[in-house]
Every structure is written in C-alpha cells, then in structure tokens.
Amino acid sequence: MDPTLPRAGTHDDVIQPIHVVVDDSPDDAPSTSSFETFYARHRDDIGRALAITLRDDELAADALDEAMARAYQRWDQVSRFTNPQGWVYRVGLNWARSVIRKITRPGRTPRAFEMVSASPAFDADVDRALRQLSVDQRAVVVCRFYIGYSEAETAGVLGIRPGTVKSRLSRALETLRSSTHIRNSAQEVTR
Amino acid sequence: MTDLDDHMAGPTSHRRLISHLSHLAADAQLRPTPVDFIARRAARRRRGRRTIGAGAAAAVVVAAIGTAVALSSANPSIVPQDTSTVESGPTLPRSSTSETSAPPPSIDGPQPSTSAPTSPSPTELVPSAETWQASAIDPASAQIVDRIFPNLGMGSGRLTWTTDEQSPPDFVSQVFTSDDGVVWGAVPTAPGLAVLGGLESEERIDLVGYAPIGDPDAGAIVLATSTDQGVTWARQDLGYDVGPAWTSGVIHLRFAASQVVRRGDTVVATIEAWSMLDIDAIAGAGAMQQGYVIEDDGLAVLACEDDEAGCTMGAVPTVGDQQVDRRISWADAGLDEAERALLEPEPVVIRAEDGSSDPAFWTAGYVGGTRLAATAEGFLALVQTIEPAPRIGELAPASSLYFSSDGLTWRLIGRPPIQSGVVGVVADHFVASGPDLDTGSNIVVISSDAEQWEEISLPATEGRTFTFSPYGASVAHGRIALLEVGDQPLQTVRMAKNGVVVEAEGGGFGDMVVFDEASGEVLGGWTNDGGYSGNVRRGEGASFVVTSDAGDVIAEFTIDDSNRAAQEQAQLQEAVLNVIVSDDLVHWSRTSLNSLTDEPLVWAEVILATTEGWMIPAQVGQGDAPDRRVFIGEAT
Numbered sequence: 001m002d003p004t005l006p007r008a009g010t011h012d013d014v015i016q017p018i019h020v021v022v023d024d025s026p027d028d029a030p031s032t033s034s035f036e037t038f039y040a041r042h043r044d045d046i047g048r049a050l051a052i053t054l055r056d057d058e059l060a061a062d063a064l065d066e067a068m069a070r071a072y073q074r075w076d077q078v079s080r081f082t083n084p085q086g087w088v089y090r091v092g093l094n095w096a097r098s099v100i101r102k103i104t105r106p107g108r109t110p111r112a113f114e115m116v117s118a119s120p121a122f123d124a125d126v127d128r129a130l131r132q133l134s135v136d137q138r139a140v141v142v143c144r145f146y147i148g149y150s151e152a153e154t155a156g157v158l159g160i161r162p163g164t165v166k167s168r169l170s171r172a173l174e175t176l177r178s179s180t181h182i183r184n185s186a187q188e189v190t191r
Numbered sequence: 192m193t194d195l196d197d198h199m200a201g202p203t204s205h206r207r208l209i210s211h212l213s214h215l216a217a218d219a220q221l222r223p224t225p226v227d228f229i230a231r232r233a234a235r236r237r238r239g240r241r242t243i244g245a246g247a248a249a250a251v252v253v254a255a256i257g258t259a260v261a262l263s264s265a266n267p268s269i270v271p272q273d274t275s276t277v278e279s280g281p282t283l284p285r286s287s288t289s290e291t292s293a294p295p296p297s298i299d300g301p302q303p304s305t306s307a308p309t310s311p312s313p314t315e316l317v318p319s320a321e322t323w324q325a326s327a328i329d330p331a332s333a334q335i336v337d338r339i340f341p342n343l344g345m346g347s348g349r350l351t352w353t354t355d356e357q358s359p360p361d362f363v364s365q366v367f368t369s370d371d372g373v374v375w376g377a378v379p380t381a382p383g384l385a386v387l388g389g390l391e392s393e394e395r396i397d398l399v400g401y402a403p404i405g406d407p408d409a410g411a412i413v414l415a416t417s418t419d420q421g422v423t424w425a426r427q428d429l430g431y432d433v434g435p436a437w438t439s440g441v442i443h444l445r446f447a448a449s450q451v452v453r454r455g456d457t458v459v460a461t462i463e464a465w466s467m468l469d470i471d472a473i474a475g476a477g478a479m480q481q482g483y484v485i486e487d488d489g490l491a492v493l494a495c496e497d498d499e500a501g502c503t504m505g506a507v508p509t510v511g512d513q514q515v516d517r518r519i520s521w522a523d524a525g526l527d528e529a530e531r532a533l534l535e536p537e538p539v540v541i542r543a544e545d546g547s548s549d550p551a552f553w554t555a556g557y558v559g560g561t562r563l564a565a566t567a568e569g570f571l572a573l574v575q576t577i578e579p580a581p582r583i584g585e586l587a588p589a590s591s592l593y594f595s596s597d598g599l600t601w602r603l604i605g606r607p608p609i610q611s612g613v614v615g616v617v618a619d620h621f622v623a624s625g626p627d628l629d630t631g632s633n634i635v636v637i638s639s640d641a642e643q644w645e646e647i648s649l650p651a652t653e654g655r656t657f658t659f660s661p662y663g664a665s666v667a668h669g670r671i672a673l674l675e676v677g678d679q680p681l682q683t684v685r686m687a688k689n690g691v692v693v694e695a696e697g698g699g700f701g702d703m704v705v706f707d708e709a710s711g712e713v714l715g716g717w718t719n720d721g722g723y724s725g726n727v728r729r730g731e732g733a734s735f736v737v738t739s740d741a742g743d744v745i746a747e748f749t750i751d752d753s754n755r756a757a758q759e760q761a762q763l764q765e766a767v768l769n770v771i772v773s774d775d776l777v778h779w780s781r782t783s784l785n786s787l788t789d790e791p792l793v794w795a796e797v798i799l800a801t802t803e804g805w806m807i808p809a810q811v812g813q814g815d816a817p818d819r820r821v822f823i824g825e826a827t
Contacts, residue, residue: 039226051219052212061221068229126211146212155476162476176208 035075039068042085050092053142054135059096067092086149086157093139093158129176137172140165223810314773316650319780320827321772321804325787328819332375364400366391372806372821379421384413388460390451396421399451399460414458441469442530454565457598461561461572473524474517489520564615564666569596573607573614573623592621592641605641609634615666618775622671624664633663635671637776649673650771650779667800670826674798674807675769675781686756689746691737703727705737768792770807770824784809784822795822 043064051060067088071078078084130138143154144165151169155162364386369375380386381398383406389398396417402408412429451460470478470490478492485491493516521531564571572593590609595601605621607614612625612633620637623644627634638644663674684695687708695703695717703717705727714737715725723729730736730744734753737746773779785792788811795809807822 036226039229043224044221047221048216048219051221052215057220060219061224064221065224065229068224072229126207127215130211141208142212145209146216152471152476156471160477 034079035072038071038075038079038084042088043068046085046089046092049089049142049147050096052146053093053139054096055131055138056096060092063092063096064088066095083153083157086153089147090157093135097135126176132175133172137168137175140168141172144169314648314650314776315778317778317780319772319782321780321782321824322827323770323782323784323787323822323824325784325809325820325822326371326373328821329374332369332373366396366398372801372808372823379417381413381415381417381424381426384415384426388451390453390458392453394418397451397453397458397460399458414460416458441472441526450561450563452563452565452570454570454598457570459563459565459570459572459595459598461563473526474519486518489518489522490524491515491518562611562613564613566616569594570598571614571616571621572601573612573625575611590623590625592623594641605638605644607636607638607644608646609636613664613666615671617666617669617671617773618777620776622666622776624666624671624673635664635673647776650781663798665798665800665805668802668826670772670774671776672770672772672798672800672805672824674795675771684756686748686752688748688752691746693748768795768809770798770805770822772824772826774826782824787822788820790818790820 046067047060047064050063051057054060054063070091071084071088078087130141133141139158140154143149143157144151149157151162151165155165158165160168364380364384366378366380366386366389367375368378368391378391378396381400383402384398384400385402386398386400388400389396391397398415400413400415402411402413408428414427414429415424416427417424451458453459468483468490470483470492473490474483474492483490483492561575562573564573572595574591574593590607590611591603592605592607592614593601594604607621607623607625608628609623609625610628612623614621614623616622617637620639621641622635622637624635625633627646635647635649636644637647665672686693690708691705691714692708693703693705704713705715705725706713713725715723715727717723717727717735723735726738726740726745727735728738730747734748736744736748738744768784769781770784771779771781784795784807790811792809792811795807797808799806799808804826805822805824807824809820809822810818811820812818
C-alpha cells in the first residue's frame with residue numbers, strides 16, 4: 001500500500017470499491033459456505049469495533065479486510081477457535097498497529113477526529129476523553145464496554161495477560177475519570 | 192457498580208461512555224467489501240509468501256463437521272455404507288427435477304454403468320434464448336433485503352433467512368421469501384427453532400434448525416414442517432444428539448448454513464457444524480490466539496509468531512516441532528473419549544433418521560462442505576472431503592459425489608476433480624462446478640458415469656472468469672447457469688511536477704514508479720514490500736520528494752497532489768457481468784447484464800435457481816448508498 005496516496009474505495013474519496021472477481025481462487029480454498037456465513041454475520045460488528053478502537057474508519061476497513069483475508073486463508077483453523085470474531089478483531093488491530101508504526105500516514109486525519117456531529121447521541125466530552133487514550137487502552141475499553149467481554153475474554157482476544165488488561169483498563173479509566181470534561185459534565189448531570 | 196463506575200464519576204458516566212461507543216460504532220463508515228474480494232486478497236497474500244520463498248504450508252486444524260440429515264416417512268431402513276472405495280455409479284438420470292418441485296420418486300435404483308464417458312463438446316456460443324430484466328427492490332422490502340442480502344447465497348432457491356444465536360427468549364430466527372426477488376416478506380417460523388436452512392413452496396415450508404441453548408432440547412436438530420404457510424408447525428426431532436460435550440463448557444459446537452432439498456415427500460438437508468475447543472481453559476490464556484492442532488496423543492499449542500505486530504498468526508506456520516510451543520496429553524487436557532470424538536476430524540457425514548431409536552451414521556472423513564441436488568432418480572451430495580484427516584502442514588481438499596435414491600442409503604459414486612461446488616444433472620450428464628484441484632480456477636466438469644470426469648470447454652470467456660463463490664453457478668431444472676464476471680483493476684494514477692512523473696498502480700494505491708519525463712529514466716519508486724527506493728524518499732512535511740543523485744530536491748509531492756490525482760483519475764470502473772446458460776452442454780448463450788441497468792454494476796456473486804429461471808442479486812451505483820438490483824432470468 002502506498003501510504004502517500006489515498007485509498008481507493010473509502011468513505012471520503014469519490015472512488016468506490018470495485019468488485020473484482022477472483023480468477024485465481026486459492027487452491028486450498030476452505031469451505032466457503034461456512035466462511036461466508038461468518039463473514040456475513042460478523043463483518044460489520046468486527047469492523048465497527050475496529051473503527052472505534054482505531055478512530056479511523058478507513059484504517060479499520062483496511063484492517064478488517066486484511067484480517068478477514070487471513071481468516072479465510074486458514075478458515076479450517078480459525079473457525080474452530082472459541083472466538084473467531086475475537087481472533088479477527090485482534091489480527092485486524094495488530095495489523096493496523098503495524099501500519100501505524102511503519103508509516104505516519106501523512107495527511108490522513110482520522111475521520112472520527114474531524115467529526116463534529118449534530119447528533120444528540122454524540123458526546124463531545126466523552127469523545128475528547130477517549131481520544132486521549134492510546135490504541136491499546138481503547139482496545140481494552142472497547143472489548144470491555146462495547147463488545148462486552150470479560151477481563152479474561154479480553155485478555156484472550158488481545159493476547160495479553162489478564163493483569164495487563166486490568167492495568168491498561170485502570171489507566172484508561174483513570175484518564176477518563178481525570179478528564180475535566182468528563183468529571184465536570186458528569187457532576188453537572190448527577191448533582 | 193462496575194469497575195467503570197468505580198473509576199469514573201458513576202453510573203451516569205458509565206452510560207455516557209457506553210452510549211458514546213455505541214454511537215461511534217453505528218456511525219462508522221465501512222466500505223462494503225464483497226466476500227470474494229477477501230478470497231482474492233487471501234490468494235494474493237499466499238502468492239506473495241511463496242514468492243519470497245517462505246515455504247509456508249498450511250497448518251490445518253480441523254474439527255469441522257459436515258452432516259447431512261436425510262428424512263423420509265416412507266423408508267424405515269437405514270443402511271450404513273462403507274465409503275472406503277468408490278462404488279459403481281448409477282445409471283444416468285433420465286431428466287433432472289427442480290429442488291422445489293416434487294416429482295414422483297423413482298422406484299428404480301441406480302445401476303452400474305458400463306458405458307464409456309461421452310463428451311458433448313465442442314461447445315458453441317448461440318444467441319440467448321432467455322429473457323432477462325433488472326428490477327429495483329420493492330421499497331417496502333428494501334430494509335429486509337439490506338439485512339438478508341449477505342445471506343442470499345445460503346438459501347435454497349427463493350428462500351433465505353437470518354438467525355441470531357442467542358438463548359431464548361431473546362434469540363431471533365427469521366425467514367424471508369420472495370417469488371420474484373423484488374418483493375420480499377417474512378415467513379412465520381417455528382417457535383423455539385434456530386433456523387439453519389429451509390425450503391419453501393406453495394405447498395409447504397420445511398425448516399431445519401436446532402433447539403438453542405436454554406431450550407429443554409438444546410442441541411437437538413429439528414425438522415419443522417408447515418403446510419399452512421407457517422400458521423402451524425409439525426416438529427420432528429431428528430435424533431441428532433451432540434451429547435453432553437455440547438454444554439461441557441470446553442467444547443462448543445456451532446452450526447452454520449444448511450441446504451435443504453426435497454423430492455416427493457423426502458427431505459434431505461445438510462447441516463454444517465464445527466466444534467470449537469476452549470483451548471485457553473486448558474492451555475492458558477493466549478493459546479487460542481497461538482492456535483492449536485489435534486494430534487493422536489493430545490493437543491499441540493503452536494508457537495507464537497512474534498512479528499512486529501505481535502503474535503498474530505500472520506503467516507501460516509510451517510511443519511515441524513519448532514512450531515509447537517507445548518503439547519498437552521488428553522489426560523492432562525481432561526477430555527474424555529466422547530469429547531475427543533467431537534474434536535477429531537472424523538465426523539458424521541451422512542445421517543439418516545426416520546424416528547427409529549438407533550440411528551445409523553455414515554462417516555467418510557473430514558467434510559468441508561456439502562452441496563445437494565435432487566434429481567429424477569434420487570439425490571446427489573457433493574461433499575468436500577479431506578482424507579486422511581489432516582495434520583500440521585497437510586491440506587488435501589477433494590470432492591466426493593454421493594448418490595441416494597431414497598435419501599437414506601448413500602453411496603460414493605465418484606470423485607469430481609474440483610475442491611467443492613455445485614452439482615446436478617444436465618443432458619444426461621453429471622455436472623459439477625467449482626475450483627479446480629490444481630489451479631483453483633472455477634471450472635465445469637462433466638461425467639456420464641460419475642467415475643471419469645472431464646473439464647468442459649466453455650465458450651471463449653475473453654479474459655473473464657467465473658465468480659469464486661460456489662453460488663456463482665446453478666445446476667437445476669436441467670440447466671446450468673454460470674456468472675461470468677470481468678476483472679476490472681483500478682487504473683494507474685499519474686501525476687507530474689518539475690519534469691518528474693509519478694505513476695502509481697491500483698488507483699494510486701499500489702506500487703509507484705518515478706521517472707524523468709524527458710528521458711524516461713526511472714529515478715526510483717515505492718513498493719509495498721520494499722518501501723521507497725532510488726532517488727525517492729519520504730519528505731519532511733510532504734508526501735515524498737524526488738532528489739537528484741546529489742541529493743538536491745527536484746520535486747516535492749504533497750498529500751494534496753496525490754489526493755487530487757487519484758480523485759481525478761481513478762474513477763470507478765464497472766464490473767462486467769454476463770450469465771451464460773446451457774441446457775445441453777453444447778450450446779451456450781451469453782447475456783450481458785450490464786446492458787440491463789443504466790447504473791454501473793458494482794458486484795454480483797450469487798445466482799439462484801427459481802422455478803422459472805434464475806435470480807441474481809446485485810449491487811449497482813456509486814457513492815455511499817449503492818442501490819440493490821435483482822436480475823431476473825426466465826428460461827424458455
């Protein structure tokens with residue numbers, strides 16, 4: 001991927017994804033029906049979890065496609081994992097982190113950072129606080145409070161020790177708690 | 192109080208955070224990537240690894256189960272068959288039948304054929320005799336179609352469904368049907384049934400599913416039949432008891448899509464299921480991500496590939512003990528024989544059940560998927576098998592074709608040289624379509640006796656190919672129809688400045704070459720694998736810069752430059768979609784579906800047989816809200 005040029009098929013670009021049909025189907029193609037079922041059922045949810053973790057819809061979509069491709073390659077194996085959705089989420093997250101580390105992706109301002117929503121559901125204060133978190137911290141927060149995983153499940157999905165989950169969550173929530181925006185607005189609501 | 196409440200300002204903030212996360216998730220804009228785009232991407236990744244000599248071999252961990260359940264009220268016998276050898280094939284069916292029609296069952300069983308295989312080739316392209324039209328989805332059905340669109344290919348003919356695997360009373364199982372693909376409606380479903388698949392006709396609805404966790408009969412595979420369009424249902428427990436392991440907390444059985452066909456009063460259904468082991472509970476947290484394989488003596492947890500992105504399983508492990516992190520014996524794993532049986536890749540393949548107390552099982556090794564067809568003489572089941580059971584580094588997909596005259600007694604009659612796909616009968620030939628064993632390209636193979644197969648030579652495809660999905664082919668009603676789709680790569684984006692020209696492949700997304708405009712001399716570039724090279728490097732505050740050999744900056748390209756060039760040049764290119772049809776395997780017609788709609792075709796990958804012809808759901812248009820179309824074909 002050329003990091004300096006815009007990604008085709010993104011929300012912000014006029015270019016849309018082009019459907020291309022394989023003429024080079026893998027010679028070890030897995031059971032497509034079960035993968036297609038998985039893809040149809042879980043793609044959206046995994047993608048949205050990645051999007052709010054990465055705060056970059058475009059990167060999330062790239063990561064999701066990459067993770068799904070890896071899952072497809074070894075579907076016989078992945079499908080028997082206890083939590084294949086979690087596996088895909090984690091692979092996508094790790095891939096995105098590697099991309100972030102490799103390149104700065106100049107000029108790419110995550111769409112969510114630019115978002116100024118008129119929707120009543122958009123909580124600008126919480127949003128600012130979330131942006132202060134690292135990707136790793138947000139991943140823990142997303143796993144725990146968006147997806148609803150337990151600490152043990154979060155550890156399994158992210159491939160870290162339960163203690164690491166606890167510490168990252170603690171730091172993340174401390175950041176949120178200490179956020180002036182959160183604290184003040186919460187006090188306003190609750191008093 | 193949750194831990195979030197402990198850390199934040201209380202329940203109010205708790206709710207605010209969760210609410211905001213939900214809002215962000217709902218607002219995320221994810222492009223709709225077709226599933227076969229994923230397959231293509233996977234294929235490219237594998238080729239890339241091979242190119243660099245990684246020598247990766249697939250580490251196959253298999254516990255998938257393919258189960259076909261045959262139901263009959265007429266024949267009480269259940270005859271297990273030895274599938275170790277290929278038996279003689281049946282005589283050719285005299286004519287094919289619809290999956291949804293109910294022809295009288297034949298009393299003549301298949302007989303061995305001694306005739307030499309005959310080929311109807313060479314093929315000939317003739318003018319299309321079918322009529323096709325494109326229809327917009329009925330506005331009142333749009334919401335339904337948006338929900339079920341991804342699962343259309345899972346249906347049988349007109350029927351499709353969605354399910355949510357949750358515990359009662361919250362789990363939802365919905366079935367939608369359409370006569371024409373334009374107007375859709377929900378079909379009342381049997382209560383307490385997580386639907387896996389079904390078949391609908393004017394006379395009856397047959398649904399196959401399972402009783403979900405929480406139900407007193409949790410795990411039981413059930414056939415529910417309604418003859419009054421879903422008002423009342425007759426349930427038949429098929430007796431498939433997955434056993435206590437299903438709820439042991441360590442092994443989880445999951446069911447996937449099912450295909451249902453009917454011939455007369457006999458319903459045959461496939462049920463794909465696979466078991467998943469909570470390896471973390473046995474081997475510790477993280478083992479799931481590392482992966483594991485089943486060995487004779489126990490479980491082997493694979494070593495973590497600690498690349499820069501962490502233990503991602505990003506590359507397929509190679510064979511060898513160095514790839515195994517640790518082994519756990521069956522005793523240490525605490526799995527008894529029954530539980531191990533669920534894990535071992537020797538599942539039930541075909542199972543007949545008529546209510547008798549001792550159902551028989553018919554196993555034929557690991558099954559990756561099954562496709563059914565009803566013919567005049569009985570049923571065909573094309574089963575993707577992997578024999579022997581794979582271990583680390585082994586992957587040997589193949590297909591086995593089974594025949595049953597009554598849905599109860601099945602026998603292996605041949606091995607089509609494809610990995611998986613669809614099967615049926617056309618012009619007195621067995622016809623199968625799917626990925627070639629060697630190349631992976633979709634092919635059509637035919638046989639007059641199911642033993643000797645040959646690839647049919649299709650009319651010139653002009654560089655096009657067939658859709659990857661097995662649902663991109665239909666063999667029913669004595670006809671074969673194939674989706675033929677042109678590959679439209681993104682075009683190269685070009686920009687120039689100060690006598691330097693930049694060309695980036697893939698709509699500005701692929702490899703980039705930089706050359707001197709006057710001399711054509713290549714100055715450098717960028718590749719996915721190697722990054723910047725030559726006199727091209729990342730610039731400070733710029734996208735990239737091109738320098739002279741002395742290091743002086745000749746041209747500086749900004750993000751705006753790149754954006755502008757890509758947006759101006761890399762426009763959407765329409766996919767080319769044709770459908771080719773034959774009812775004699777000699778004469779083929781090709782119809783362009785692009786001409787049926789004024790809007791650019793984005794994708795289509797499924798062709799479904801209807802009573803009168805075919806239905807092809809498609810996505811057209813540009814922008815964030817592409818439109819749905821349904822191409823309706825009527826056979827003459």
